[in-house]
Amino acid sequence: MKILISADMEGATGVTWPGDVLPGTPQWERCRPLFTSDVNAAVLGFLDGGADQVVINEAHWSMRNLLLELLDERAELLTGRHKTLSMVEGVQHGDVDGVAFVGYHTGAGTQGVLAHTYLANSITGVWLNGDRAGEGLLNARVAAEYGVPVVLVTGDDLTCEDALGYAPEAQAVAVKDHVSRYAAVCRTPSRTAAEIRAAAKAATALAVRHEPVRGGPFTVEVEFDAEHLAGAATVVPSVALSGERRITYTSVTMYEAIRTFKAVTTIVSAAVEEQYG
Template sequence: MKILVSADMEGATGVTWPADVLPGHAQWERCRTLFTDDVNAAVAGLLAGGADEVLVNEAHWTMRNLLLERLDPRARLLTGRHKALSMVEGVQHGDVDGVAFVGYHAAAGAEGVLAHTYLANSVTGVWVDGVLASEGRLNALVCAEFGAPVVLVTGDDRACADAAGYAPDARTAAVKDYVSRYAAVCRPPAVTAAAIQAAARAAAPLALRHDPVVTGHAIAVEFDAEHLAGAATVVPGVEQTGPRRVAYTVPDMYAGIRCFKAVTTIVSAAVEEEYG
């Protein structure tokens, strides 16, 4: 049994503030250890629950945050940027039986610690078939197309609640409780490690490949400024549908997430430092 761990950082133990997750800050250096420990707890639990192989895919920012020298030696680490499927790179090869989302967070436009969808500020909402979509929902739809169920989600309490909408059978472990976008009631690392490991152990038996679920989708993206919507239309098939909103349709979520990556890349380049 092979399980892919998609590891994001905003939902890690103790993380509540931008400097906790932005490379180059002293707090980021400190939180890298907490992040790696959360991943190690998941790896240990998944292996104890029956997994034979665990591949950890870095999914945060530069995708070079986890500390390889602290990683459980029984796991392997896929690190670095510019991967075809970004946060769930590796699921497309047909050998992944289940996927774990570790350190995940709520969607842009929803309540949650450091809530966002791909871009920290510029994207104010993403909808798939009319439903507000977190990164978890987007990535779960991609995984479903390759027959891999999401079996575990960890993050704040709002991220765990969000998971019920896209992976209702998955096990969850909340490491902190939302107070505001930049504040949370945090559990100590010893407590969260035990909770993550227990949830992962229970999640591993759920890693049962299913038939691919491939379907078309209508995707809408809203930005915090009008010019960003205009900039996004340089991507073929993306049309402006409102002052700050674009939309596009895709035959499957593989195309959907790749188009979304293109949109966010273009939009990032169109943001000016002072005026956005």
């Protein structure tokens, strides 16, 4: 049994504000062991449950945040940027039985600690076939296209609630309770590690590949906080304006949809000017 862990940082134990997750800051350095603890707890739980292989795909910012030296020696770490499927890289190879979303968060325009979708700001909402979508839903749809179920989700309490919409059978662990976008009631790392490990062990029973879900076409709509960002995004083929600050595109597969979304966010990031966005 092979498990893929998609590891994001905003939903990690103790993380509550931008300084905790911005590479190079003192708080980021402080929170890296907390993030690594959550991920390692999931690794240990999956191995407890009978997994033969656990691969971790770093999915946050520079994708170079986890401390390899603190991970269980039986795990493998995919670290670094520029990957075909970004946050769920590896799910496409036909050998993954289940995927875990560790350290996840809610989407742009919704309540949740450090809520956003791909970009820390600029995007105020994303919709997939009319449903508001955060990274959890988008990545779950990609995984489903390859027959891989989401078996575990960790993050704040609202992230766990959100997961009921795209992975209702998955085990879920809330490591903190949302108070505001930059505040939460946090559990201690020893407590969250124990809870994540137990949930991951239980989640191995859900790691059963299924027939690929071909649910296309997929229409994605993205709303930005400034009109010039929508205009900039239209340089991507198939992307068109659907409003003053909105763009839309339709893809036959989620593979194409998520790669177009990545292209849109890359272009939009380059169009953001200091202070004014």
